[in-house]
Amino acid sequence: MTALVELSGVQFGYGSRRVLEGVDLTVQRGELVALLGANGSGKTTLLRLLAGTLRPDQGTIAIAGRPLGAWRRHELAQHVAVLPQQLDLPAGFRVAELVEMGRAPHARRLFGASAEDEAAVERALLDAGALDLAHRSIEELSGGERQRVLVAMALAQEPELLLLDEPTTHLDVAHQVALLASIARLRRSRQLTVLAVLHDLTLAAAFAPRVALVHDGRLLADGTPHEVLSQQRVRQVFGVATQMAWTADGRPHLVVELPSAAQDQALASPGRA
Numbered sequence: 001m002t003a004l005v006e007l008s009g010v011q012f013g014y015g016s017r018r019v020l021e022g023v024d025l026t027v028q029r030g031e032l033v034a035l036l037g038a039n040g041s042g043k044t045t046l047l048r049l050l051a052g053t054l055r056p057d058q059g060t061i062a063i064a065g066r067p068l069g070a071w072r073r074h075e076l077a078q079h080v081a082v083l084p085q086q087l088d089l090p091a092g093f094r095v096a097e098l099v100e101m102g103r104a105p106h107a108r109r110l111f112g113a114s115a116e117d118e119a120a121v122e123r124a125l126l127d128a129g130a131l132d133l134a135h136r137s138i139e140e141l142s143g144g145e146r147q148r149v150l151v152a153m154a155l156a157q158e159p160e161l162l163l164l165d166e167p168t169t170h171l172d173v174a175h176q177v178a179l180l181a182s183i184a185r186l187r188r189s190r191q192l193t194v195l196a197v198l199h200d201l202t203l204a205a206a207f208a209p210r211v212a213l214v215h216d217g218r219l220l221a222d223g224t225p226h227e228v229l230s231q232q233r234v235r236q237v238f239g240v241a242t243q244m245a246w247t248a249d250g251r252p253h254l255v256v257e258l259p260s261a262a263q264d265q266a267l268a269s270p271g272r273a
Helices: 043-051 072-078 095-101 115-127 143-156 173-189 201-207 231-238 260-269
Strands: 003-013 017-028 032-036 059-061 078-081 161-165 193-197 209-214 218-223 241-246 252-257
Touching: 003 032, 003 043, 017 043, 017 095, 017 193, 017 218, 032 043, 032 173, 032 201, 043 059, 043 078, 043 193, 059 260, 072 078, 078 143, 095 115, 095 143, 115 143, 161 173, 173 193, 173 201, 201 252, 209 231, 218 231, 231 241
Parallel strands: 032 193, 032 209, 078 161, 161 193
Antiparallel strands: 003 017, 003 059, 209 218, 241 252
């Protein structure tokens, strides 16, 4: 494998508030990496730097061996797609029309889609499991369906690198699992490189072969979930005690230990939601 993403000594701050301090990170082509860390640790800022919407104060960032500053905006959008935490989809459009907007970086004509665009949109809808939604209005969609549409819009860009910022937020457990399973499948079928900010440590450990733990603006640990998510590190970053358990098929599962007072209360009221 060759490196698609390379960060070296990256620092960034909003005014006098330092957010990232000397981050070094290399992501190989085809990897799926989960970015983990407490709120405010710099994960979203890191994605924005990779997307080119922010520029580092110090350090270097390269995509496909090319300094980020050397990419033109429309060129970068052809290679990097972003699924943000929240995106308000415009009303009055059908799903297929919204997904077609994802073709903007590849536009060769001012009006109307080319045959290449139409094929890319259909493939994106199919791969995102949203082909059945193509002719529906965005106002009719549930939260899970909207998330599938956002994935289709990102796929329509035909990127090499997919940046996901908390993609499972506001989804129930079934939709969280379905979305992450879809991302893992698309990574293989489309040969995507995926960097995803996740909050659920168990889901991250189950779906991501590699996790990078960000703490106080620095990369604290980087490796497999088993290597990175030790009891000591989880307590240091999130302030909770955990134990690592394993499912029958060998997948890791983090079990949070409740404080003794909370355990006593839960045991005393087993029937309460």
